[in-house]
Amino acid sequence: MKYVIGVDLGTSSVKTLLVDLQGEIKGEATASYPLIHERPGYSEQNPEEWVNGTIASLQQLLRESGISPEDIEGISFSGQMHGLVLLDEQNNVLRNAILWNDTRTTKECREIEQKLGDGLLKITRNAALEGFTLPKVLWVQKHEPELFARAARFVLPKDYLRYRMTGHIQMEISDAAGTLMLNVPEGKWSEEIVQAFGLPEGFCPPIVGSSEDTGTILPEFAKLSGLSEKTRVFGGGADNACGAVGAGIVREGDAMCSIGTSGVVLTYEEDKNKDFAGKVHFFNHAHPGAFYAMGVTLAAGYSLSWFKDSLAPELSFDEMLKPVADLPPGADGLLFTPYLVGERTPHADSAIRASFIGLSGTHRREHMARAVMEGITFSLAESLELFRQAGINTRRIISIGGGAKNPVWLQMQADIFNTPVVSLKNEQGPAMGAAMMAAVGSGWFDSLKECADKFIAYGKTFEPIPANVAAYTRLFKLYQQVYSATRELNQGLQEFRG
Structure with a gap:
């Protein structure tokens, strides 16, 4: 029997879900990690906590399920949206991640509106709100200029976790859509927005699809987690996109x-x-x-x-x-x-x-x-x-x-x-959606639609x-x-x- 794993990297905990070819759940595990609230309105997290929590959760999942790591064909992710992870040229984390529920960036939102005008909605299709990523980038640029000068690129939470698994820096498209830097209709980074705010060349990583193959497990991560180095890793999705797929x-x-x-x-x-x-x-x-x-x-x-x-x-x-x-x-x-x-x-x-x-x-x-x-x-x-x-x-x-x-x-x-x-x-929520992306990426199905027909079972219908x-x-x-x-x-x- 072959299996896939869905990883749901949430705000307070990470959940891993083991799913077989029929969509049956064969194991699940969770691990929690802390939030950091240094001041009112601030909400941060240490990205290393995500990595350690995921490793602990995977260890428990493998131990309790008794499944051979060699039988796990693919792994994919759901991630909390909008969180800013700044990396230097060597991909070292420069500061704690600023999370989606951080509200310090109201002034930066107004700055974005003033500078981009009608172009903001035309390009990104979303209003400038404190939760999005670009306002957080501008806050660091303004308030921590020396640190920002060392920033070579940024990623979102689940994309950082995937980097630690594979060694490759990429950003998955449904998550990139929540940054206020993506041209949503065209599915590519907006050069107009990047240039308008003086962001460095290469600041926005290459875009990948949710079921796109992004590499295999690094030897060091395999050793820590118990996964096989042959297991393939796929792009994943934003938590809301994964929740939708899982439903x-x-x-x-x-x-x-x-x-x-x-x-x-x-x-x-x-x-x-x-x-x-x-x-x-x-x-x-x-x-x-x-x-x-x-x-x-x-x-x-x-x-x-x-x-x-x-x-x-x-x-x-x-x-x-x-x-x-x-x-x-x-x-x-x-x-x-x-x-x-x-x-x-x-x-x-x-x-x-x-x-x-x-x-x-x-x-x-x-x-x-x-x-x-x-x-x-x-x-x-x-x-x-x-x-x-x-x-x-x-x-x-x-x-x-x-x-x-x-x-x-x-x-x-x-x-x-x-x-x-x-x-x-x-109901298994975003973790199931992530597992479905791994199932499609592994070739079990031709599309998420075909996978949903197999994996999703509906209960009672309530008519108006x-x-x-x-x-x-x-x-x-x-x-x-x-x-x-x-x-x-x-x-x-x-x-x-x-």
Whole structure:
């Protein structure tokens, strides 16, 4: 039997997944590593922690599965996006990586907008936000000039890990799309952007595809991890691209709703000329020649966790949500907006905060819980509405994450989205997507579409209930008024926040 490994290099831990020819999971292991918060708004990590964590995870995976390393044909990666890893001429790391959730770069974002103007959206199809890589590059260039003068190139987190495995410096395309330096429609680095900010020649590494062969395991890494030197290493993908592949989002008409701490709505697209005017993210997909549009709710599952920790700490999630099923849509006239930490789509606003609208003395905890679930789903529906306005038709939505664990919430999604919602039988997220890229790269399948047909098993389909759809259509219009009605209030409250 032959196998592949998917490596999911996350923000707090790395997960490795062993998968056979039928897509069956034969082993998994994880290892955690710390974040570094030197100042408020700063979020960094030591890239060596990624390497050590991956080695530990691979050792455990091989030990517990009992699989011969010689039977592992390929390995590929999912990686946390946007993180800046600066390398010198000898590919030594110059400083801690600045991560996607670091917010120090607001001034650099405004500088990018001023210098590039309309060209930014035309080239990159994405607005300048603190999470992206180019603002981090400019921050180091401005605040650490002596260190930046030694920088020969940069890579992203999973691409650095792949370099340590193979000795080759490359950057995979779906991850490169999140740097604000890639011409997304053309799939190549933008010379205009590189030159506009005085970046050194060769600063942007060669681009590779998600299932492209990038080499084999170096002897020293093989010795440390237990892998065979013959195992082939493939490009991998950005975590959202891998999550989409792992959910089978590889055809037009399919979309994904992922509710974790944050929430994501993502749809597959093959038209490179789609233009969302920067209102949603538009990135190169892991499937060759394809793209995905993505909207983000910053506090999706976090809103429900906050509610439970604050008002029902003694209950499990199942216990807290059980009475929600007995309530009608609209929670007896109560609305919630999930802006606990600001919002991303469609309102890129760091000052806005959450609201309960319509709260009365007759409302109980279960009404508030249902309102929180509905508010999270309404926020995600705003991204879907932007997709539809751009002419993207969605025939079904694959739901993953915490929102897929509760049948009431799955039905709620179908009703609010007015689209059939499907769960997965065995959800493994981005690690499975990475394994699928290794499977295609190893020649098991001709495409990710063919691999998805074999590897992905779907669970129950939740069809929209017409009466609920009608009620939620009216409620959604009210929900959409809350942001504009509370924006100035929240700006005024900023001076009173700790």
